[in-house]
Amino acid sequence: MSLPQAGDLAPDFTAKDQHGTTHRLADYKGRRVALYFYPKDDTSGCTAQACDLRDNYQSLQAAGIQVLGVSIDSEKSHQKFAAKYDLPFPLLVDEDKKLVEDYGVWQEKSMYGRKYMGTMRYTFLIDADSKIEKVITKVDTKNHAAQLL
Template sequence: MAVPQAGETAPAFEAPDQNGTTHRLADYRGRKVALYFYPKDDTSGCTTQACNLRDNYQQLLAAGVQVLGVSIDSAKSHQKFIEKHELPFPLLVDEDKKLVQDYGVWQEKSMYGRKYMGTMRYTFLIDEEGKVERVITKVETKNHAAQLL
């Protein structure tokens, strides 16, 4: 699936968070959503990114932006990540890779000359009507909240 572009309708989703609570894009109608995809819980870049969003969470909420993180990790992994870093926002479980595929972020990556499939660090800012307002493909992990605001 191709990466949704600005102006397009965001792919609908339904996924459980770390506690098993189901989140649907339709539930957020009337609010902006920062749907951020990240490779793996508790790795250096992903932790830096999550903590930047945590530290600026009240500003994001004040700007009307609900943050939802997504990775292919398990609910248990998400729970540990949230507890360890005191993250105030839900992390959606995508073990079946449906969201990463629907949003086109499951792509070929390369590390040390080895090619493999993995989650790209992309963020989709979705407007109140469910349309993609912006796609951030060059995420600055230490400054991600500012990129959203």
């Protein structure tokens, strides 16, 4: 699927988080959601991004933004990652790759000349009516909260 753009209705989703709690986009109707996709738990860039969101979580919540992280890692991996860095927001499990495909972030990547499929580090700011307000494709992992605020 192609990347949803600002003004588009956000693709609906239902996914479990690191605690087994189910989250649906409809659960957040009337609130803004920062749905951030990241490649892998406990890697340097993903940790920097998650910790920046953690450190600025109160400011994001004060701005009415609920943070939801998404990767294709397992519930157990998410549990370890969230516990290790004291992350206060849900990390959604997408092992079947439904969310990464629905949001168009499962793309061909290249490292050291090797091509492979992987999750792009993109964030979708979704408004209170479930429309995409902003798509961030150039994520600054150390200042991601500022990009959202």
